[in-house]
Amino acid sequence: MSHSYEHPRPALAVDCVVFGLDENGLQVLLVERGVAPFKGRTALPGGFVRLDETLEEAARRELEEETGLGAKVFLEQLYTFGDLHRDPRERVVSVAYYALVKLSDHRVRAATDASAAAWFRLGDKPQLPFDHEQILRVAKARLQAKVRYQPLGFELLPPRFTLAQLQSLYEAVLEKPVDKRNFRKKILSMELLEETGEREEGVSHRAARLYRFDRKRYVALEKAGVNFEL
Amino acid sequence: MSHSYEHPRPALAVDCVVFGLDENGLQVLLVERGVAPFKGRTALPGGFVRLDETLEEAARRELEEETGLGAKVFLEQLYTFGDLHRDPRERVVSVAYYALVKLSDHRVRAATDASAAAWFRLGDKPQLPFDHEQILRVAKARLQAKVRYQPLGFELLPPRFTLAQLQSLYEAVLEKPVDKRNFRKKILSMELLEETGEREEGVSHRAARLYRFDRKRYVALEKAGVNFEL
DNA sequence: CTCGGATAGTGTGAAAAGTACACTAACCAT
């Protein structure tokens, strides 16, 4: 089947930068390409936009198809890349999205999935084709900038977490150490965290309290114009 | 002439939100549409992306064609809008850009240009077609957010300006008053302004000093990681 | 059962930044 238009059109794609976090720091989810160009190479998950779906729907569909990630992950538009030769074959404009997922939920799936998705540490990944290196750089910069004034971090953690986990998240993303006492004061003063009353289990030292992110309160405070700068 | 592709493709357009400033506050540059849909309606300048130009080139070309704005204006990508029915005729995805121009330079051109471009105050403009109201809202929010931590304001002023002009610019963009002494202290402490040694002329009161934005110094300081939060 | 190892959890003082605020200086026009 063929489709004709009066004027030539670039192809329109979406690409996704999926960030996850574990003990080793910030990771990114990459897939092995199943089609040309760059078939067999490791690249960002993505694909062409269909006519009956929005850009975000296209991004979520591709994520589901290529990595098994569900529809609820945090996903935000990043930037649109339109250099003439970013795809060697033909003109392709790509709307990039970035996603944040709780790596713990998706470690197994990605590891066993037939679609050959895998997590890579940022400093330890293969060279990416197209302009995916650039997209990844922009995504990392955006994440670092945004995490300072929006509580994005919670998207990367399990539903209940300790303050130490939250702190090392910030340290991993920002790539610099944070003072424990000042961090706790600051983050608790925002009143976005709710104590669950529970504690860590199975650790061979004093068990830390488990907190939960209070999303409703966040929405309310944000509407009221409160600042969440770290 | 007709162009065929194996899979259907959305059309790809760019739209531009051009901000300018005068005594009446923040203004936006709009054009009268010469083609359907919405022929004759006032809308954001924009048009379709060609295969041999990048997205930014397309935005600058459309600006030149429809408003006479030159190639040097400050222009930055805003967001990409891809709702299914944002264009009533067919699927069109639009990459929006926003521009900042010195209104003084372009007041005459826009007023006399055959292409029927005109400046409108934000609170006093016709209803815009497509999703251009949404695009404008996003652009305004971005400008307000960005002006706080990047010295964008200078793009809206003539090359030499007084501190009072700069202050009213911030007041116009942020839509709230700023303390004169604190503003001057803060902005001068950034060391981005250079005294020209000249003064205002033709005013019937004490003449203010004229300053110039030191772009080189800005680039240097920015690289060094300095913060320019207002 | 106690002792060592590991992480949780807590407060204070000093420095820097932000904020509110009012008068004199300079210039022009009448």
Place this chain on the structure above:
DNA sequence: ATGGTTAGTGTACTTTTCACACTATCCGAG
């Protein structure tokens, strides 16, 4: 010379940021 108009300047108070070290709790090993 006087009045009108905007330029230009400093200080005291409050708030925020930053650096920094010890006790509490739990587990496991001996």
